[in-house]
Amino acid sequence: MSGTxxxxxxxxxxxxxxxxxxxxxxxxxxxxxTHTVVQxxxxxxxxxxxxxxxGLIGESGCGKSTLGRSILRLQExxxxxxxxxxxxxxxxSPSEMKAMRRRMQIIFQDPxxxxxxxxxxAEIVGLPLQLHGLAKTASEARDLVAEIVxxxxxxTAHMDRYPHQFSGGQRQRxxxxxxxxSHPEFIVCDEPVSALDVSIxxxxxxxxMDLRREMGLTYLFISHDISVIGYLSDRVAVMxxxxxxxxxxxxxxxxxxxxxxxxxxxxxxxEVDNPGQRQRVRLTGDLPSPLSPPSGCKFxxxxxxxxxxxxxxxxxxESVGANHTAACxxxxxxxxxxxxxxx
Amino acid sequence: MxxxxxxxxxxxxxxxxxxxTRAGTVCAVDGVNVTVRRGECLGVVGESGSxxxxxxxxxxxxxxxxxxxxxxxxxxDGKDLRELDARQMRxxxxxxxxxxxxDALTALNPALTVGEQLxxxxxxxxxxxxxxxxxxxxxxxxRSAEMLGLVGIPSPDTRLRQYPHEFSGGMRQRIMxxxxxxxxxxxxxxxxxxxxxxxxxxxxxxxxxxDIRAKLGMSVVLITHDLGVVSEYCDRVxxxxxxxxxxxxATADVVCRPKHxxxxxxxxxxxxxxxxxxxxxxxxxxxxxLINLPKQCRFYSRCRERAPECLQVIGxxxxxxxxxxxxxxxxxxxxx
Amino acid sequence: xxxxxxxxxxxxxxxxxxESIFRRNLHSFAENRLALGxxxxxxxxxxxxxxxxxxxxxxxxxxDLFRRLQPPAWMPGGEWSYLLGCDALGRDILxxxxxxxxxxxxxxxxxxxxxxxxxxxxxxxxGYFRGWVDVLISRVVDILLGFPYLIFAxxxxxxxxxxxxxxxxxxxxxxxxxxxxxxxxxTLVTRELEYVEAARALGASGKHIMLREILPNIxxxxxxxxxxRMAHVIILEASLSFLGLGVQPPTASWGAMVxxxxxxxxQAWWVSTFPGVAILLLVLAINVASQGLRDAFDPRFHx
Numbered sequence: 011m012s013g014t015x016x017x018x019x020x021x022x023x024x025x026x027x028x029x030x031x032x033x034x035x036x037x038x039x040x041x042x043x044t045h046t047v048v049q050x051x052x053x054x055x056x057x058x059x060x061x062x063x064x065g066l067i068g069e070s071g072c073g074k075s076t077l078g079r080s081i082l083r084l085q086e087x088x089x090x091x092x093x094x095x096x097x098x099x100x101x102x103s104p105s106e107m108k109a110m111r112r113r114m115q116i117i118f119q120d121p122x123x124x125x126x127x128x129x130x131x132a133e134i135v136g137l138p139l140q141l142h143g144l145a146k147t148a149s150e151a152r153d154l155v156a157e158i159v160x161x162x163x164x165x166t167a168h169m170d171r172y173p174h175q176f177s178g179g180q181r182q183r184x185x186x187x188x189x190x191x192s193h194p195e196f197i198v199c200d201e202p203v204s205a206l207d208v209s210i211x212x213x214x215x216x217x218x219m220d221l222r223r224e225m226g227l228t229y230l231f232i233s234h235d236i237s238v239i240g241y242l243s244d245r246v247a248v249m250x251x252x253x254x255x256x257x258x259x260x261x262x263x264x265x266x267x268x269x270x271x272x273x274x275x276x277x278x279x280x281e282v283d284n285p286g287q288r289q290r291v292r293l294t295g296d297l298p299s300p301l302s303p304p305s306g307c308k309f310x311x312x313x314x315x316x317x318x319x320x321x322x323x324x325x326x327x328e329s330v331g332a333n334h335t336a337a338c339x340x341x342x343x344x345x346x347x348x349x350x351x352x353x
Numbered sequence: 354m355x356x357x358x359x360x361x362x363x364x365x366x367x368x369x370x371x372x373x374t375r376a377g378t379v380c381a382v383d384g385v386n387v388t389v390r391r392g393e394c395l396g397v398v399g400e401s402g403s404x405x406x407x408x409x410x411x412x413x414x415x416x417x418x419x420x421x422x423x424x425x426x427x428x429x430d431g432k433d434l435r436e437l438d439a440r441q442m443r444x445x446x447x448x449x450x451x452x453x454x455x456d457a458l459t460a461l462n463p464a465l466t467v468g469e470q471l472x473x474x475x476x477x478x479x480x481x482x483x484x485x486x487x488x489x490x491x492x493x494x495x496r497s498a499e500m501l502g503l504v505g506i507p508s509p510d511t512r513l514r515q516y517p518h519e520f521s522g523g524m525r526q527r528i529m530x531x532x533x534x535x536x537x538x539x540x541x542x543x544x545x546x547x548x549x550x551x552x553x554x555x556x557x558x559x560x561x562x563x564d565i566r567a568k569l570g571m572s573v574v575l576i577t578h579d580l581g582v583v584s585e586y587c588d589r590v591x592x593x594x595x596x597x598x599x600x601x602x603a604t605a606d607v608v609c610r611p612k613h614x615x616x617x618x619x620x621x622x623x624x625x626x627x628x629x630x631x632x633x634x635x636x637x638x639x640x641x642x643l644i645n646l647p648k649q650c651r652f653y654s655r656c657r658e659r660a661p662e663c664l665q666v667i668g669x670x671x672x673x674x675x676x677x678x679x680x681x682x683x684x685x686x687x688x689x
Numbered sequence: 690x691x692x693x694x695x696x697x698x699x700x701x702x703x704x705x706x707x708e709s710i711f712r713r714n715l716h717s718f719a720e721n722r723l724a725l726g727x728x729x730x731x732x733x734x735x736x737x738x739x740x741x742x743x744x745x746x747x748x749x750x751x752x753d754l755f756r757r758l759q760p761p762a763w764m765p766g767g768e769w770s771y772l773l774g775c776d777a778l779g780r781d782i783l784x785x786x787x788x789x790x791x792x793x794x795x796x797x798x799x800x801x802x803x804x805x806x807x808x809x810x811x812x813x814x815x816g817y818f819r820g821w822v823d824v825l826i827s828r829v830v831d832i833l834l835g836f837p838y839l840i841f842a843x844x845x846x847x848x849x850x851x852x853x854x855x856x857x858x859x860x861x862x863x864x865x866x867x868x869x870x871x872x873x874x875x876t877l878v879t880r881e882l883e884y885v886e887a888a889r890a891l892g893a894s895g896k897h898i899m900l901r902e903i904l905p906n907i908x909x910x911x912x913x914x915x916x917x918r919m920a921h922v923i924i925l926e927a928s929l930s931f932l933g934l935g936v937q938p939p940t941a942s943w944g945a946m947v948x949x950x951x952x953x954x955x956q957a958w959w960v961s962t963f964p965g966v967a968i969l970l971l972v973l974a975i976n977v978a979s980q981g982l983r984d985a986f987d988p989r990f991h992x
Contacts, residue, residue: 069551069552069553069554070522070551079886082890084886084889084890107892108892109892111890111891111892112892115890115891116886116887116890118883118886118887119883120883123882123883123884124882124883124884124886124887125884125887126884126888126902126905126906127906128905128906137888137891137893138891138892141891141892141893141897142892177639177640178401179639180639185887188887188891192891207400207401207578207640208400208578208579208580208619208622208623209400209618209619209622209635209636210400210635210639211622211624211635212621212622212623212624212633212634212635212636213622213635213636213637215624215633215635216632216633216635234551234552235552235624236552237581237623237624237625238624240624240625241624241625241633242624274553275552275553277556278552278553278555278556279552279581280555280556280559280579280581280582280584280585280586281581281584281585281625282580282581282584282608282620282623282625292556292557292560293553293556293557375716
C-alpha cells in the first residue's frame with residue numbers, strides 16, 4: 011500500500027462539475043426567465059491510483075452516477091478537469107476521445123436495459139473490437155470474444171444466443187465481458203450488483219475481484235450499499251447532493267466515520283450481526299430536491315448537529331487523519347452521533 | 354391443537370400455485386405451509402422466483418390467469434378464503450388483510466389525489482363512519498389526515514390534496530402504507546416495502562411499520578430478500594427457495610444457527626463490513642427452472658453438502674426449538 | 690399485484706427462453722382468429738392484384754356498347770360470364786375491380802414504404818440529435834399536420850397534374866409525418882437506454898447508434914403503424930380518383946369506378962356498389978389485421 015501511494019494516480023478528478031439546465035418554454039424566454047440549474051455534481055476532486063478500488067457511496071439522486079459518467083465524458087462535465095494517465099480527458103477531440111474509450115469502460119446497473127435485445131452475445135461483446143479495429147479477421151474477433159466470454163464464466167457455446175435467453179446474473183456477466191474485451195485499464199462500475207439477487211450478487215462481486223487481480227484493473231465502484239463498498243474498496247468517498255462529504259481509506263471512514271451523514275448512513279444499514287445492539291441515528295426528512303438545494307452545508311436540514319454556521323456557510327474538506335478528509339463545521343468538537351444517542 | 358389454532362391469524366396449508374405457460378406448467382409455489390400468529394412479524398426471505406410474492410399474492414386472491422391456485426387451504430381467522438366468492442373476498446381484502454407493493458409509484462393511482470385514494474378505502478371498509486353526508490365527509494378527512502400523520506408525513510392537510518407524483522419515493526411508500534392501514538387491517542403484508550428506497554429512508558419506513566404494529570396490534574408479513582432487514586425487524590422467518598419453504602424458525606435461531614445449506618449460503622454470500630479481506634463464498638449456479646422439477650432436493654445442484662440420499666423427496670425436518678429445515682442432514686424426526 | 694404477476698412472468702419467461710421473441714409474437718398473432726382471417730383476405734387481394742391478367746375474365750378496358758349497364762349474373766338480363774355486370778361503356782366490372790386492386794394496393798404500398806423510409810430518417814434524426822434538428826423537423830411536422838389531408842393532396846394534384854407518380858408524391862408529402870412522429874417518440878425513449886449509452890461508452894458513432902442500436906428496436910411499432918396507415922392511404926387514393934384527380938382512364942381504379950356509376954345509381958346500382966364494396970372489404974381487412982399485429986407485436990398492448 012505504501013509503495014503505491016507515491017505513484018502518480020491513474021485518474022485524477024479536479025473540481026468536476028456537472029450542471030443541467032432546465033428547459034425554457036417560449037413563454038419563459040419572453041418573460042426573460044433564466045434557466046433553472048440542477049447542480050448534479052458540484053466541485054468534486056479525488057485521485058484513483060492504479061490498481062486501486064475507490065468506492066463511491068451515496069443515496070439515489072446524490073449525483074454519483076452522473077459523476078461516473080462525467081469522468082468518462084458520457085455526459086460532458088460543465089467545469090473541472092479529469093486526467094487519465096497524464097492526459098487531460100476533458101480536452102480531447104472527438105477522435106482522440108474515441109481512442110481513449112478503449113482504455114476506460116463502464117459496467118451498468120441494469121442487466122436488462124444495458125444489452126441490445128436484438129443482438130447476440132457474440133455481437134454485443136464483439137462490438138468494441140469492431141469499433142476500434144482490434145481484430146483483423148472475423149475469426150480472430152470470435153476467438154477474442156470466446157476468450158473473454160469464458161473468462162467471465164459463461165459457456166462459449168451460448169455465444170449466439172440473445173440476451174433474453176439469459177438470467178440477470180448471466181446478463182451482467184455479458185456486460186462485464188463487453189467492458190473488458192478491449193483490455194481497458196479503468197472501469198466505472200455503476201451499481202453493478204444492485205439489481206441482482208443476493209446469491210448472484212456475491213458471484214458477480216467475486217468475479218469483479220478476480221478479474222481485477224488477473225487484468226490489473228482500476229475500479230471506481232459506485233453503490234448505495236455500504237456493505238458492498240466496505241467489503242471490496244480500498245478507499246471510500248461518501249457523496250451527498252453532488253458533493254463529497256467524506257473521503258478516506260475504508261478502515262478510517264467506516265470504523266471512524268467523522269461526517270454526521272456517514273454516521274447516519276452506517277447506522278441505518280440493517281446487519282445480520284448483532285441486530286438491535288447498534289445505536290441508530292434517525293434522520294428526519296428526505297433527500298432535498300437538487301433543484302433547490304439547501305444553503306450552507308447541504309446536509310443541515312437533516313443533520314441533528316446542525317447549528318447556525320451550518321445554515322449559512324459551506325464547510326470545506328479538512329484532513330481528519332492520514333488519508334482521511336471530511337467536510338463538516340463541527341469536526342473540531344469531535345462529536346459522534348453514534349455515541350451521543352443511546353439505543 | 355385448538356388453542357394453537359386460536360393464536361394463528363393466518364394459516365396456509367399445502368398451498369400450490371401454478372402458472373400455465375407454453376413451455377409447460379410452472380409450479381411457482383409448491384406445498385407451502387405458513388402460519389402467522391396474532392401480533393407477530395413474520396419475515397419471508399427468498400430470491401426472485403422463490404415464490405415468496407406468489408405465496409402471499411395467493412393469500413390475497415390476486416392470482417390471475419395464466420396462474421391459478423391448484424391446491425391448499427388458506428385459513429384467515431378460521432375462515433377458508435378460497436371458499437369465499439369475489440364479493441366476500443373483496444370485503445376481506447383491504448379491510449382485514451392489506452398489502453403494500455414494492456413499487457409505490459405504479460401501485461398508486463396517478464389520477465387521484467392521495468386524499469381521494471384514502472377516502473375510497475375508508476368508504477369501502479369502515480363501518481363506523483357517520484351516516485350524514487357532510488359529517489361522513491368530515492370524518493373521512495379527519496381520519497385521512499390522522500393516517501398521514503401516523504406515517505410521518507408533515508402537514509397532512511395540504512398533502513391530502515396532492516397527487517402521487519408530487520411525493521418522493523419514500524413518501525409514496527409511506528402513503529401506500531397509510532392506505533393499507535386506513536381500514537385498520539389485522540394483517541399487513543408488506544411486499545419488499547423498502548427495496549426501491551435508500552438505506553436512510555428504509556430505516557424510517559421499517560421503523561414506522563414496527564411502531565404501528567405495536568400500536569394497532571396487527572400482524573405483519575415482511576417479504577424481503579434482505580436478511581439484515583429480517584434479523585432486525587422480524588420475530589420469525591421463513592426462507593423460500595424454488596417454490597418451497599426450506600427453513601423456518603425464530604429469527605435469531607435461523608440467522609445465527611442456520612440448518613439448511615441454502616440459508617447458510619445466503620448468509621455466507623452477504624458482503625459484510627466485518628468480513629473485509631476475506632473471500633466471500635457465493636452459492637454457485639442458478640435457481641432451477643420450475644418446470645418438470647425432478648423429485649429430489651431442489652437445492653441439490655448448488656449444494657456444497659449434497660449426498661446421494663438427497664435425490665429423493667425431502668420433507669421438513671424438526672431441528673428443535675421450533676426450527677425446521679428441508680434437509681436430510683438435520684437430525685430429527687421427519688414431520689412429513 | 691403487478692409484482693406478483695411479474696414474479697410469475699419471470700418464471701414463465703425463463704421457461705420460454707428458447708423461443709424467440711419474434712416467433713412468440715407471431716404465435717400470438719396466429720391465435721387471434723379474426724386478425725388471421727383478415728390477413729388472409731388482404732393476401733387474397735394482393736394475389737388478385739399480382740395475377741390480375743390471369744384471373745380477370747375480360748380485358749378491363751374492352752368496351753362493348755351492347756352490354757351497356759348489363760346487370761349482375763343473378764338478375765334478369767345478367768350473364769354468368771359477366772358476373773358483376775357491366776358499366777356504362779359495357780366494360781366487365783369484375784375484371785375492372787381485379788385490375789383496380791393493382792392501383793389501390795400499389796399506391797398504398799408505395800406511399801407507405803416511401804413515407805416510412807423518410808419518416809424513419811427524419812424521426813431518428815429528430816429524436817437522436819434533439820436540439821435545433823428536432824425543433825426544425827417537429828415544426829415542419831406540426832405545420833403539415835395543420836392542413837386537412839385530402840385538401841392538401843387535392844391542391845398538390847392540381848398543381849402537379851394527375852398521374853401515378855404524382856399521386857404517390859402528393860400523398861407522401863404528408864404521410865411521412867405519421868411514422869416520423871412515432872419514430873421520434875420511440876427514439877427519444879430508446880436513446881436513454883443503457884445499451885445505447887454502452888455503445889457510446891465503447892466509442893460508437895452517431896450513425897452506428899441510430900441505425901444499428903436504436904432502429905432495430907423501434908421497428909415493430911413503426912411497422913404496425915405503417916400497416917394501419919396503408920388503409921388510410923387506400924381510402925385517400927380512392928377519394929382522389931373519385932374526384933377525378935387519380936390515375937386517368939381507361940386505367941381501372943376503384944375510386945373512379947364509384948364516381949362513374951354515380952350518374953346511374955338509380956338504374957344500375959351495381960356500377961358504383963361493387964367497387965365500393967371492394968374498397969370497404971380491403972380497408973376493413975387491413976385495419977383488423979393491423980390491429981391484430983399491433984396487439985401481438987407492440988408489448989404495450991399486452992395485458
